[in-house]
Amino acid sequence: MAAATRAAEAGQQVGLVDDNPRIGGQIWRSPRGSSSLDTSHGEEASKWRQRLMQTSVEQLQGWSIFAQPAPGQLLAESQECDSFAEALELSFDRLILATGARERFLPFPGWTLPNVMGVGGLQAMLKGGLPIAGKRIVIAGSGPLLLAVAATLKKAGGEVLHICEQAPLRQIAPFALSLLADPGKLAQGIGYRLATLGVPFSINCWPVEALGDTAIRSVVLSNNGRRQEIACDYIACGFHLVPNTELASLLGCRIENDAVVVDDFQRTTVRDIFCAGEPTGIGGLEISLLEGEISGLTAAGKISDAESLLKRRRSMQRFSDRLFRAFRLRDELRKLSQPGTLVCRCEDVPFSALQHQPSWRAAKLHTRCGMGPCQGRVCGAAASFLFGFEEHSVRPPVLPARIASLGSAAVLPLLEITDKQEIP
């Protein structure tokens, strides 16, 4: 939204494509049944929406981009299940990718039981109307997201029994101290902490097993070296986010350390393709917004305006780096799986089948891990953490697409940007 708004305000003809039917991305989009954005993360959301509405940005909500039939062209498909609308072929002069992030799941015995969820998944289902009032929930994983989610769940009437942070004190302490130098962040942290007040919070604590038959009944934690079992209806796990780099990778952008490589102005290694937000490295809402602004301005040729934002971005970047160090995942989490614990749910591939595979490609070819409908979106990040697999090859479609859409060669130049402006 920030990128589109900034570029449009600078006089560019802009189209915005988002695969969700509702605008706002992962955390701003409106809850089901509501037309206004989710402002629980601050009023910024409505401000940006208003600003966007005042521009001439052409919006394509509910369309996912799945392939690049030729350089400068993209194919998009409608996400409405029963829609047989033809795929659209979009052409562009400049492209800003802002594909966000997804959750990392770590397999542990029982993690495939119903109601063992990702924190974001539970949050999303809440937004989708899942009744959570009175439900007993354990939250486990790492990072500030746990607190944010706990606050949301409490607000919706959920009974949050325990928050488990895997990081040890010696890792978190320097970060907590550094917050003192950043009153804004501190206030935000305290706000979450207050909202979740009364909820036991343990560091050095992580799930080792989920128990239950048809759904989770209880979770076993390793809490500072002790085994602790807590009966619950849900466990929400959040072991960090991973950037969605597939589309960037398909377009030929260089990916390093699981993130899209960009320069200060959000330019990728491919000419005229920019990238902003989580795909360039996980940093959260504020830095994503700022990167959106920088990319929009740069794509519109407003280099000096973009430049004026760089300093703020740098200091935010330092903050994310500290955050990253503070909540680094511990080695013990690599050892939670039993031989029979599934790593790939789509293809039912157990831990033992992957243990001795030399590479991700070998694992895919010989065990079919990551070859199912999610195409490694879930197990890929887990496997790379568990086994250190690195390489990623991306093939079209980046998201499952109807065969008819794949084969479409019809050209509907919806987003022809005619104003050719040289970008330095």
Added chain:
Amino acid sequence: MIGGGATAAGMGHIVTMDDTPAQFALSSYSQSLWSQLAPELPSNVEYAQCGTIWVATDEEEMCEVHRKLDYYLSRGSSAEVLDSEALAAAEPNLRRPLAGGLLVRSDAVLYPPCAAAYLLQEALRHNTKTIFDTAVSAANGRVQLKSGGTIHADIIINATGALSPALSPGLQVKKRKGHLIITDRYPGYVRHQLVELGYLKSAHSVATDSVAFNVQPRATGQILIGSSRQYGAEDSGVDQGILAAMIARAALYMPSLPSLSALRVWTGFRAATPDKLPLIGPTEDRTMFLATGHEGLGITTSLATARLLADHLLNRPSAIPLAPYLPTRFSRPAIEMAHA
């Protein structure tokens, strides 16, 4: 990586083909070797004898069905003719009415990367040593490795598929690119490997790009959709024009196919020879042997290739003659070639 080349990209259809007597001999022999091996194969090889149906759209293609039937029967293989109704009953998602088809029950499908892994395991059991490295040259009993080492051997077999000319300069092997699509799971949607009879015509045209209807049921319930053939395409990217043509072709035979969800599209390179037969056996260099050039049949013909080569090296009699596949056939004078 074992099974990482064309083997990872191919369809894994174990099929008897009758373009030429030599092709029929090799593919039917190899198919019988696969069915003998089947009980030993681990389940992840997903060997399934689902049979092939050669689909005929009109009377002209029905004539081809009968010609094919006679060909199979006369060589001791079996096949059955399906009329229009029998075809519709066997494959309810095919367009109706179609003229009919030829059902070859002995044909099968498997998952090639795991088949390759299994075969390697067997080789290791017999004291084979694997070295994961790239050969930069191979001749006169020496294989030069990229990492710097050299291997000395009395017998070197170049089995590097579409890349084999790099190790044996002048080899008559060209890359022939193919596209495939894999769908989400639709168990029972397709029951046999279905191939259009026009496939023969299009696969034969050596000069031009072509597409054909060729779909395969996977053990997972997924459907593998092929196929295309292109010369001169060196990069492994998906060609939108070819993909669109391939899908349009498939939709002609299976009208509801376009509404299914596709998970992935990929490409691979077949190792094509001028006469569509592989190169198996000795070369002018006494230490160098070939096992390459299998084009679109290398999964099928792998076992027979290995057997023929082993028989040759061990001076054993072989089940079928090696002569049609000898690499020296291309080093004979051109005149003789023309009569071959």
